[in-house]
Amino acid sequence: MRKDSNRLTAFWLAIVAAFAVVLPGFAAKSRVVVLHTNDTHTHIDDGRVAFSEIAAEKARLEAEGENVILVDAGDYVQGTALGGFDSGRSAIEIMNATGYKVATLGNHEFDYGIAAMFENARSARFRTVSCNFIQRKSPDDAGHLVFSAYTVVTSGTSRVAFVGVTTPTALVSAKPTTFLDPTGKWREYDFIAGERGEALYAAVQNAVNEAAAHADYTIVLGHLGISPDCAGYMSTDVIAHTTNFVALIDGHSHSEYTGSRVRNAAGKDVILTQSGSYLGLLGCLTLEDGKCVMAGTIYTRGEKDATVERLEKNLSNAVERQLGVKIASAPVALCSYRPGTNERLARKESCSAGDFAADAVLWYANMREGRACDFAMMNGGNVRADIPEGAVTLKALRTVQPFAGDIGIVEANGRQILDALEFGAQAVGSGEFGGFLHVAGLKYTVDTTVKSSVRVDATGSWMSGPSNGVYRVKDVQVYSAKTGTFAPLDLNAIYRVAGNAFTLVDGGDGFAMFRSTKKIENGLAMDYLVLSEYARAFRIDSTGMPSITTATSPLRSLANYPINYENPQGSGRIVIKGQQH
Numbered sequence: 001m002r003k004d005s006n007r008l009t010a011f012w013l014a015i016v017a018a019f020a021v022v023l024p025g026f027a028a029k030s031r032v033v034v035l036h037t038n039d040t041h042t043h044i045d046d047g048r049v050a051f052s053e054i055a056a057e058k059a060r061l062e063a064e065g066e067n068v069i070l071v072d073a074g075d076y077v078q079g080t081a082l083g084g085f086d087s088g089r090s091a092i093e094i095m096n097a098t099g100y101k102v103a104t105l106g107n108h109e110f111d112y113g114i115a116a117m118f119e120n121a122r123s124a125r126f127r128t129v130s131c132n133f134i135q136r137k138s139p140d141d142a143g144h145l146v147f148s149a150y151t152v153v154t155s156g157t158s159r160v161a162f163v164g165v166t167t168p169t170a171l172v173s174a175k176p177t178t179f180l181d182p183t184g185k186w187r188e189y190d191f192i193a194g195e196r197g198e199a200l201y202a203a204v205q206n207a208v209n210e211a212a213a214h215a216d217y218t219i220v221l222g223h224l225g226i227s228p229d230c231a232g233y234m235s236t237d238v239i240a241h242t243t244n245f246v247a248l249i250d251g252h253s254h255s256e257y258t259g260s261r262v263r264n265a266a267g268k269d270v271i272l273t274q275s276g277s278y279l280g281l282l283g284c285l286t287l288e289d290g291k292c293v294m295a296g297t298i299y300t301r302g303e304k305d306a307t308v309e310r311l312e313k314n315l316s317n318a319v320e321r322q323l324g325v326k327i328a329s330a331p332v333a334l335c336s337y338r339p340g341t342n343e344r345l346a347r348k349e350s351c352s353a354g355d356f357a358a359d360a361v362l363w364y365a366n367m368r369e370g371r372a373c374d375f376a377m378m379n380g381g382n383v384r385a386d387i388p389e390g391a392v393t394l395k396a397l398r399t400v401q402p403f404a405g406d407i408g409i410v411e412a413n414g415r416q417i418l419d420a421l422e423f424g425a426q427a428v429g430s431g432e433f434g435g436f437l438h439v440a441g442l443k444y445t446v447d448t449t450v451k452s453s454v455r456v457d458a459t460g461s462w463m464s465g466p467s468n469g470v471y472r473v474k475d476v477q478v479y480s481a482k483t484g485t486f487a488p489l490d491l492n493a494i495y496r497v498a499g500n501a502f503t504l505v506d507g508g509d510g511f512a513m514f515r516s517t518k519k520i521e522n523g524l525a526m527d528y529l530v531l532s533e534y535a536r537a538f539r540i541d542s543t544g545m546p547s548i549t550t551a552t553s554p555l556r557s558l559a560n561y562p563i564n565y566e567n568p569q570g571s572g573r574i575v576i577k578g579q580q581h
Contacts, residue, residue: 029216030156033061034285035070035298038223038251039106039277041079042091042402045316047279052312054282055098055305057298067156070099073251073274074106074166074223077120079384081319081398087112088120090315097308100126101153104164105133106223106251110174111403114189127151129164129221131207132192132200139186146189149207152214160287161215163207163245165222167252168193168200168233171459172510173381173434175502195458197232201241208244217287218245225253225274228431229460236262239270246292247271247285254344258283259295271295276342323395328535328546334387335568336400346380347432350570353400354383354438355563356548357527358499359555360534361407362440364525365498366481367554368533371409371521374478375441377499379424379509381434382527392548394532401528408501409521410514414491419454419513421473423462426452428472428576435509439573441479443486443562447472449578461510484559496520500527 035058044051054070061068076095077088088109095103103126109117121128129151134143150163168191171179181188192203204220212218224235231237235250239262248262248270254277261269271292275283286294333339336346336353345351362376385399398404412420421444424437429448450472455463465471477486478495502508505522507515525533539552546552550563564571 029158029288029290030067032067032069032155032158032160032217032287034160034219034249034287035068036073036249036273036275036283036285037076037279038073038249038275038283039075039254040072040279041075041108041277042077042083042088043080043278044082044091044094044312049279049282049300050304050309050312051094051098051279052304052309053300053302055308056303057282057300058099059305060301060303067158069101069153069155069160071162071221071249072100072103072126073221073249074104075108075251076103076106078108078111078402079278080402081323081395082315084398084402084404085315085319085322087116089123090311092120092123094308094311094315096123096125097311098305100124102127102129102151102162102164102221104128104221104223104251105130105147105166105170107167107170107173110170110178114178121147129162130166131163132168132203133166134190134192136186136188136190143190149203150211152211158217158287159215161211161218162221163204163211163218165200165204165220165224165238166191167224167230168458169230169460172461172508175506175508177506193233193458197237197241200233201238204238205242205244208242212244216290217292219285220245220248222248223251225250226255227253227433228427229433232458235272235274239264239272241265243268245270246287247273247295249283249285250274254342256281258297280342319395323398324393326391326393326545327532328392328538328548329541329543330387330389330392330548332566333389334548334565336383336386339568344380344432345569346383346438347434347436348380348428349436349576350438350572350574351383352565352568352570353385353387354378354380355440355570355573356387356534356565357383357401357531358438358440359553359563360531361498363534363537363555364407364530365409369524371498371524372496373409373441373498374495375439375497377420377442377497377503378438379434379500379503380436380438381509382500382502383438387548392535394528397531397535398528401531403502403527405527406501406505406522407498407524407527407530408505408519409496409498409524410504410517410519411494411496412514412517414489414493414495416513416517417489417495417497418471418473418476418491419462419465420511421476422452422465422471423454423511423513425473426454429578433509435503435511442477443479443573443575444476445474445575445577447474447577456510459510461507462512479558479561481558484561498524
């Protein structure tokens with residue numbers, strides 16, 4: 001009797017096992033560990049975590065029996081000289097070797113142009129997903145998705161769906177002309193958004209619902225962030241207006257929040273997580289029993305995957321050979337970050353690296369090229385690193401300005417200049433904005449007791465000055481090299497302005513007030529090469545190298561011109577006044 005009972009038990013166990021093979025949905029769901037990164041920005045050899053360490057950690061977890069999926073939330077091909085070296089191709093090769101399965105598009109995936117974006121996506125062995133990036137065949141076409149809205153990854157006996165979503169503000173944070181048709185008259189590539197985000201939420205919800213029908217867990221992989229300049233399109237906005245997914249892995253704002261809980265449209269908690277930037281952290285979600293049971297970070301153990309490490313070293317060595325030549329020295333670091341912190345001064349207030357970048361443009365345009373510009377501007381989003389203390393190489397300067405953008409010159413009236421400064425100062429006192437303007441030959445005050453009321457469109461592009469007529473930017477003064485004095489900005493005068501062509505010529509970051517300006521020059525020189533030429537022009541010290549100090553700057557020949565590279569917060573050209581309420 002016992003033998004028959006055992007045979008019957010074995011028979012039913014075999015039936016259950018067979019069904020588990022044929023119909024995985026009937027099997028017990030295995031635990032899944034989702035490792036995630038975001039905004040790595042090609043910091044391949046200088047992050048707290050290396051890709052080779054991520055690959056080793058993934059292998060270690062798998063050897064312990066875990067089911068592991070590695071994903072990225074965007075901005076992985078641009079940011080340092082290592083990315084710009086070959087338009088992101090080596091970064092993709094390293095991610096392939098590390099074992100990524102899925103990634104969504106960040107705004108910086110478009111920095112090398114549409115063709116390069118497609119080429120990088122084709123060379124990736126991981127799936128690229130975005131539920132709101134579309135292409136149109138004509139101006140009236142509603143458009144179709146360029147990539148799949150989602151993908152389903154089977155890990156163990158569990159199926160995990162990843163829905164991709166890209167911030168619509170990519171239209172202005174990337175070069176706006178990137179998305180136009182060949183005639184330049186209409187937008188061939190676009191992002192589903194809606195004026196208040198409704199269309200974006202609908203696109204996410206539709207993709208989530210479809211994905212959830214094929215998966216045990218659904219996760220949104222979003223390059224959205226929580227920055228105020230993305231209001232309506234933030235990750236928290238998307239969660240609040242959608243349902244039916246357990247977590248949102250975020251990017252774009254370079255924030256660190258591991259396992260925050262945000263209420264969705266049905267009043268249920270959704271895990272929201274973002275692991276900083278520049279490979280500072282490796283995020284980790286654990287999926288079990290139909291929900292996300294844990295969210296946090298993993299600190300790798302220093303072990304490295306040999307194959308990935310070799311790729312990292314090959315790329316670093318190739319860049320070093322090309323860009324590693326010492327061109328100057330710096331007795332102190334010139335700061336884009338507040339010293340000792342991850343606070344990006346360049347996006348919200350004066351800093352020494354911002355002064356240096358703007359000064360370099362003014363010096364190059366006037367003293368090197370004789371273009372008679374009145375002043376120069378440089379957006380904080382293009383001052384991305386400190387200039388290090390000690391040896392200054394071309395690689396270091398390419399890291400400060402990794403996009404290899406052009407320097408342009410326009411003629412604009414005083415009102416357009418005031419509007420540009422006001423638009424750039426919209427987040428001062430409350431957050432960051434990549435369009436915050438550093439200046440040379442100009443100075444201004446931002447009164448944060450005046451709330452910004454510039455009018456912008458759905459993408460964050462400038463539409464008009466303050467709706468209440470009250471500017472928070474005040475006391476704008478223009479320097480005269482002839483008199484060595486500053487005089488008030490004349491709203492009716494025409495000024496010749498040099499700066500990043502992304503801002504002045506292309507209207508990047510939303511600077512639409514410059515669209516009607518007279519374009520004088522669109523390709524004076526590449527930005528990081530202008531930095532290098534300015535550095536080479538400093539007076540040579542006892543070591544035989546140009547020394548980057550206030551006293552040795554070639555701009556010291558200008559009477560009363562304000563420079564203070566030794567102060568991390570610069571020379572005081574931009575005064576931040578009051579507190580915002």
